[in-house]
Amino acid sequence: MCLVCHEPLDQSNSPFADRERALIRSYIAAGDTKSEIEDKLVAQFGQQILAAPPRSGFNLLAWWLPIAGLVGGALVLAFLARWWGRGRREPPAALAAAPLDPALELRLDDELARFDG
Numbered sequence: 001m002c003l004v005c006h007e008p009l010d011q012s013n014s015p016f017a018d019r020e021r022a023l024i025r026s027y028i029a030a031g032d033t034k035s036e037i038e039d040k041l042v043a044q045f046g047q048q049i050l051a052a053p054p055r056s057g058f059n060l061l062a063w064w065l066p067i068a069g070l071v072g073g074a075l076v077l078a079f080l081a082r083w084w085g086r087g088r089r090e091p092p093a094a095l096a097a098a099p100l101d102p103a104l105e106l107r108l109d110d111e112l113a114r115f116d117g
Contacts, residue, residue, distance in 0.1 A: 001051050008051055
């Protein structure tokens with residue numbers, strides 16, 4: 001990471017990022033491995049030089065909390081989907097099959113006949 005503009009080195013155009021890239025190229029030319037280069041950069045600039053937090057200690061929360069949040073959200077959605085699905089019930093058979101009042105039925109037929117026209 002560029003310590004001046006807080007962007008990844010491959011996207012930063014700051015002069016400090018240019019110096020960081022040159023320093024990394026010199027470490028590569030010296031034959032250092034990736035982990036050795038990272039260790040040297042952290043020793044020189046601190047943990048903020050890394051784009052991702054280390055996967056140890058308290059920093060593990062940065063890796064596991066998003067996953068736990070997604071799993072927890074999925075469980076809540078599954079619970080709500082079951083709860084909402086159970087809320088839909090068929091009407092009782094007595095109400096579904098109840099006959100209409102004959103006078104109301106005639107009036108409805110007359111109104112519908114006017115619309116069919």
